[in-house]
Amino acid sequence: MKHAHRWGVLALVAVLAAALAVGAAGCAGKGPAKEKPEQPQVAVYISNEDPVVYWDPADACSNEVIVHNEIYETLIRYDPVADKFEPVLATDYSRSPDGLEWTFHLRKGVKFHNTGNEMTSEDVKFSVERAVQRGMGVSYIWDPVEEILTPDPYTVVFKLKYPAALDVVVASSYGAHIVDAKAVREHGEDWLSQGHEAGTGPYMLESWEKGGDYVFTKFPDYWRGWEGKHFDKIVFKTVPDAATARQMMEAGQADIAPNLTPEQIEGLRGKPGVAITEAPSWKTLVGPMNTKKKPLNNKLVRQAISYAVPYEEIVNTALQGHAIQSSGVIPKGLWGHAENLYYTTDLEKAKELLSKAGYPGGGFKLVLTYPSGADDVRRAAELMKASFARIGVDLEIRAMNWEQQWDLAKNPDPQKRQDILLYHWWPAYADPYDNLVNMFHTEEDILFNLAYYSNPRVDELMNKARETAGVDRARAIELYRQVQEIIMDDAPQLCLYDRKSVFALRTSLKGFRPNPAYQDVAFFYNCYREGE
Amino acid sequence: MTEEAARRAGLGYAWYLFRRNRLTLAGSAVVVLLVLVALAAPWLAPYPGDATADVHPERALLPPSREHLFGTDELGRDLFTRVLFGSRISLTVGVIAIGLALLIGVPIGLAAGFFGGTVDEVLMRVCDVFMSFPPLLLSVAICAMLGPSLTNVMISIGVAWWPWYSRLIRSQALSVRERGFVEAARAAGVKPWVVIWRHILPNTMAPVVVQASMDFGSVILTAASLGFLGMGAQPPTPEWGLLVSIGRTFFLDQWWYVTFPGLAIFMAVLAFNLVGDGIREISDPRTREA
Numbered sequence: 001m002k003h004a005h006r007w008g009v010l011a012l013v014a015v016l017a018a019a020l021a022v023g024a025a026g027c028a029g030k031g032p033a034k035e036k037p038e039q040p041q042v043a044v045y046i047s048n049e050d051p052v053v054y055w056d057p058a059d060a061c062s063n064e065v066i067v068h069n070e071i072y073e074t075l076i077r078y079d080p081v082a083d084k085f086e087p088v089l090a091t092d093y094s095r096s097p098d099g100l101e102w103t104f105h106l107r108k109g110v111k112f113h114n115t116g117n118e119m120t121s122e123d124v125k126f127s128v129e130r131a132v133q134r135g136m137g138v139s140y141i142w143d144p145v146e147e148i149l150t151p152d153p154y155t156v157v158f159k160l161k162y163p164a165a166l167d168v169v170v171a172s173s174y175g176a177h178i179v180d181a182k183a184v185r186e187h188g189e190d191w192l193s194q195g196h197e198a199g200t201g202p203y204m205l206e207s208w209e210k211g212g213d214y215v216f217t218k219f220p221d222y223w224r225g226w227e228g229k230h231f232d233k234i235v236f237k238t239v240p241d242a243a244t245a246r247q248m249m250e251a252g253q254a255d256i257a258p259n260l261t262p263e264q265i266e267g268l269r270g271k272p273g274v275a276i277t278e279a280p281s282w283k284t285l286v287g288p289m290n291t292k293k294k295p296l297n298n299k300l301v302r303q304a305i306s307y308a309v310p311y312e313e314i315v316n317t318a319l320q321g322h323a324i325q326s327s328g329v330i331p332k333g334l335w336g337h338a339e340n341l342y343y344t345t346d347l348e349k350a351k352e353l354l355s356k357a358g359y360p361g362g363g364f365k366l367v368l369t370y371p372s373g374a375d376d377v378r379r380a381a382e383l384m385k386a387s388f389a390r391i392g393v394d395l396e397i398r399a400m401n402w403e404q405q406w407d408l409a410k411n412p413d414p415q416k417r418q419d420i421l422l423y424h425w426w427p428a429y430a431d432p433y434d435n436l437v438n439m440f441h442t443e444e445d446i447l448f449n450l451a452y453y454s455n456p457r458v459d460e461l462m463n464k465a466r467e468t469a470g471v472d473r474a475r476a477i478e479l480y481r482q483v484q485e486i487i488m489d490d491a492p493q494l495c496l497y498d499r500k501s502v503f504a505l506r507t508s509l510k511g512f513r514p515n516p517a518y519q520d521v522a523f524f525y526n527c528y529r530e531g532e
Numbered sequence: 533m534t535e536e537a538a539r540r541a542g543l544g545y546a547w548y549l550f551r552r553n554r555l556t557l558a559g560s561a562v563v564v565l566l567v568l569v570a571l572a573a574p575w576l577a578p579y580p581g582d583a584t585a586d587v588h589p590e591r592a593l594l595p596p597s598r599e600h601l602f603g604t605d606e607l608g609r610d611l612f613t614r615v616l617f618g619s620r621i622s623l624t625v626g627v628i629a630i631g632l633a634l635l636i637g638v639p640i641g642l643a644a645g646f647f648g649g650t651v652d653e654v655l656m657r658v659c660d661v662f663m664s665f666p667p668l669l670l671s672v673a674i675c676a677m678l679g680p681s682l683t684n685v686m687i688s689i690g691v692a693w694w695p696w697y698s699r700l701i702r703s704q705a706l707s708v709r710e711r712g713f714v715e716a717a718r719a720a721g722v723k724p725w726v727v728i729w730r731h732i733l734p735n736t737m738a739p740v741v742v743q744a745s746m747d748f749g750s751v752i753l754t755a756a757s758l759g760f761l762g763m764g765a766q767p768p769t770p771e772w773g774l775l776v777s778i779g780r781t782f783f784l785d786q787w788w789y790v791t792f793p794g795l796a797i798f799m800a801v802l803a804f805n806l807v808g809d810g811i812r813e814i815s816d817p818r819t820r821e822a
Contacts, residue, residue, distance in 0.1 A: 242781055263606075267785050317589035317607065372680075372762045375781060382607055382768050386587040399680060399762050 040232035043509070043524055046245045046257040051214055051236040056192040057177035057199075058127070059136035061428065065173050067236060069521040070216060071113070072177030072199035075104055075124065075156075075170045078430045078517045080333060085167055089119060089178055089200065090156075099163025099470035104170070106154040111221040112180035113197065113204040119178060121150035126181035138175040138428040140437070144466075163470035165431060172429030173518040202525035203234055211238055222525075229528035240373070249274055249504045255529075256512065257504045258520040261375055262320035268504050278322075279514035281501035282331040283426040285323075285377065287368075287494030288439065288451035292414035295364050300357035302491040305366075305420075306343040307350035310387040315497055318379035323497035328484040329435055331498045333516055335473065336432030336465075336480040341488050342495065350391045362392025366419040369408065372399035377422050380496060395420075409450045420494065421450055430517045431469070432480050436462045440487055451492035458483055507531070549814045556813075559806025566800055570619040582609035583617035583770050593786050603788035605779070611788065614770035615796050621771045622800060625686055625755040626748050632690025634744065637697030642728050642736070644698065645705025656702070659695040667692040668754055675763040682771070685755050685764040693747065700743055704736035711735075742815050746808030749801040756797050772797045 045051075045066070053062040057072050075090035090104040110119040117123075125148045132142050144164035149157040158166055170176055180198035184191065192198065197205045202224070203216035214236040218226065237254065239245040246264040248254045250271055260268070268274050289296045289305065296302055311325045328338035354362055368384070370377045378399065385395040400408070402423070411417050425448075427434035438447070441462065442454040465479035487493075501514055511527040514520075550556055574580050578599075582588075588608030596603045602611035644655040662670070667689075674688035708714060709732065717727050758764035759773025767774065772793045779789030 243783055246784065261781055263782055263785065313587075313589050317587075317592060375778070378767055378778075379606060383587055383589070385768065386585050389585045397766050397768070399766060404679075 041230070041529055042233045042235060043231040043256070043522075043527060043529075044254040045234065045236045045522055045524075046239050046248060046254045047236055048238075048240055048242065048245065048259050050211060050238050052208070054137065054193065055195050055197065056134075056136075057179060058131040058134045058139070058175065059193060060174045060177075061137040065518065066520050066522065067214060067216075068177055068199075069173060069201070069518055070203045070234060070524055071197050071201040071205060072179070073201050074172065074176045074178070075106075076167065078168060078171040079515065080335075080430055080517050081515075083335070085171060089124075090170075093167070095166075095470070100160045102158045102160070102166045102170075104156045104158075106156065107223065108154060110200050110223045112183065112200055113219055115180055115183050115198070116221065117180055117182050119180075119200055120153040121156045122153070123178055123181045124148070124156045125150050126184070127178045128176075130179070130184070131175050138172065138434075141169045141172055141175055141429055141431075141434070144169070144470075160470070162467040164466055165469040165473070165476075168430040171517070173521070174428040176429070202230075206233070213237055224525065229530070231524055231527060231529070234522075234524045242375075246504070249506070252506060255506045255509045256522055258501060260502070260504055262322050262502075265322070265502050265504060266320060273507050275505045275507045277503045277505055277512070277514065279501045279503070279516065280333040281426070281499050281514075281516045281519060282334055283424050283499040283501070283519065284326050284331050285380065285422060285496040285499065286329075286425050286439070287420050287422045287496060288409075288449075288453075289492060289494065290414060290417050290419050290452065291492050292452045293417065293419065295357070295359060296366070296419055298357050299490060300353045301359065303343075303489075304350040304353035304357065304391065305388070305393070306491045306494060307346045307353065308384075308388050308391050308393070309343070309494055309496065310345050310383050311343075311496065312345065313383050313387075314380045318376055318383060319497065319499070322502050323499045326495035326498050328481075329439065329487055329493065329495055330432040330480065330484065331426075331435075333498075334427065334430060334432060336477050338481045338484045341481075341484055343488075343491075345387070347387070347390055354391060354393075362388075362394075365394040365396060367396045367398060368420040368422060369398045369400045369405040369418045370422040371402045371405065374424075377424070381422060410446045414452065422496075424499070426519050431466075433462060433466045433469070436480070436483060437466075439493065440483075453487075453490070453492035455486065455490065458486055461486075546814050550810055553810050553813065555806050556810025559803045559810065562799060562803035563807055566619055566803065567623065569616055570623050573616045573620055577610075577613040577616045579610040579613045580617075582613045585768065593782070593789075595786070596788050602792040603786070605775075605789060606782065609768075611775075611792055614775060615772070615792050618770045618772045618775065618793065618796060619800070621682065621765065621769065622752045622755060622797075625682070625689070626751045626804075628686045629689035629693065629751050629755070630744050630747060632686060633693035634697055634740070636690065637694035638701055638733075638740070640694070641698035641701025642705050642732060645702040645736075646709055646724065646728050646732055648706075648709075652702070655698070659698050662692070662695040663699075665692070668757060671754055671758060672761065672763060675758055680763045680766060682765045682769065685758050688758070689751055689754055693751070696747075697740055697743065700739055701736050704739060705732050708732050708735045738815060742808070742811050745811050746805070749804035749808065752804065753797065753801050 049063055051067050052064040054060045054064055057068050060068055073088050075088060076085045077088050078085055089107055089110060091107050093102060093104040095102050106121060112119060128142060128148060131139050144160045144162055145158055146161045147159040151157065160166060178200060183198040195208060202219055202222045204219045206215040206217045208214040216234045218232050242261045242264045245257050245260060246268055249257050249268060252273060265276055269276050289302055291297055315323050315325055325342055328341040330337045368381055370381050381397045385397060388395045405421060409417055409421050439449055440453050440458055441449065442459050443449040461479055461483045465476045469476040503514060505512060508529050508531045509527055510530050512522060569576060591604050591608035592606050594600055594604040600610050600612060602615060605611055640655050644652040670692040671688040674691055675684050678684040714727060714731050717731055755764060756773030759771040760777040765771035765774050775793035776790050782789045
């Protein structure tokens, strides 16, 4: 019996081998057909997570930034490197001397997808008011706006409560996209969130499948036109496994992959047909500490922990140099960033502070949670564990999915929450206020102030800075520096590193220019293929 | 022939059967080795600190060499040390998870088989509910609910595994219950739980022991799977499944990272399955021929 069985297996193997050979031959036969010149130009973008969480641009606050900025547009676009605004749906804009009235002149002849409606001031007013009224995503960015006026179809006037920097709000990567008012009114309030779109952008939705491909095709009536070289189609693929993503890049099955692990990037370096592009990003790794629970409710202990983090090791080993140590709580490259405002790794100082706080030799345990699957964060956590052990603090590391760990952090009972939570944060729009208000402003209901930090002086200073930014940015930057000095001294949060965006690209992909204000967005309209 | 002699002859025959099967013998050798390694890990391992909190960033991702037999991981820890310590975790999980499954499954099976009727009906339907899920899926669900940790892995496997033992014990108890000595005990007025404990339990254990030895490999594999999915042991615990899961990212450039923990899982599971098969063959006369 046993022998017969063995022959059965061999036969099966033989059959499989034959099937494979036939399959391979079939593929080879189809090969030449691919090289026909009329083949549409398709660009493939690899995302390590589902590219869309919220389809409605008013609700967006997650990965969909990479998709929404291809199908929707904002009035203006911010270029943080040159610190300039480029006209998009608005041709120009002006600000009243007191900074309380902003007037935008709209581009004429801009059409919406599918309906062919022309974009007017009505749509701008509708989009903003709708975002505010839904109150989801980043609707708080519109807080300075008192009233929106539409004197004629091509003019929009924003009246503000205080002189905030409205240009960065209007250029926000989230929550500032203009939708087709008529289409949304016709289909109903929830139509967009069910997986439809109504934008003016260069690409429109063709099909999508959760966990699968998201396909977008060019919008023939796009206002910039289709002269010159462009892609006809763009496809977003979800590939959670970095090793698979890397192989796809090597094989030329994908054009662009952000968020690969440092190992995969280093492995791809020098491979034929693949280029590695580094760019600054505003993504930072933060570790809010539970200031409502012993022993981290003690400022000295928090400072000791801040001194015990092995910053250099994390940057060099966990991130293989794809980051720099954070300074202050606003990332480098965003206005308001404070230089030379960081903790060094100093274990002696940490021990001293622990003794002063009444914990000589440490002797307590802390629980740290991090989003499961984030391998770079896991490594940072393990390095922290090793370093904390040297000051007598036992760090327990737990991987949790994001929702779970966020829920734990929002638990009404502070004693049940974790002690430290590690996660990546990036601002929704190019304003330091976004980092400060979300993570350090006193919060009634906890959302992102996960250190439960409350300091009236900090609240006051950041609000004052925001209200000055529209007319006097230099003064605002000064105020933001003051706020950060207080925060760093209070140490409610570990500020680990500012990540560099590292993209793997096919060398045949041209025209790609990363913009840290629009995290990981490709802006495919500017890209084209050459060679290969 | 005295009773003692007969028992000895039985054992001798079992040993003969066991020895005759080379695969079983090889399996048991590996199992014995594994147990020894687990016990002596702190003395065998060249860098015991690497199993817990030590890191050496300057020695990251070194290929296998004389200093590091299995190479090092991304934080410079010796993988040989970590794999050795991993055997402790896998064996502990196996013993505790199966122990827990027996602890739940055996009393339930005994009660169902001995009392029969409504008790049997209710208990067996509960078993059916648990058995309608594949054990790995049920373990994953329980772990997701309780949160990821090694303790929860043991609990989840125990909870997912017990119905198989209940079923087995129940069928044994059903037949033992009708035997003369049980009837005699009951006729003499012995309390039911004493009958179960003294007469039924000892006579139902043989197949359970066989089943448990066969399950050991599957339990280790399940624990490794949970670790791989990030639902089990948490870093820096050197659990094999977790090592494979983390090492997976390095597969294309650092082959040693996944290979050695993977081989360890493979060897352990294979060895326990071979031993389990051997024990089953000995205990079941029908499989002895050939």
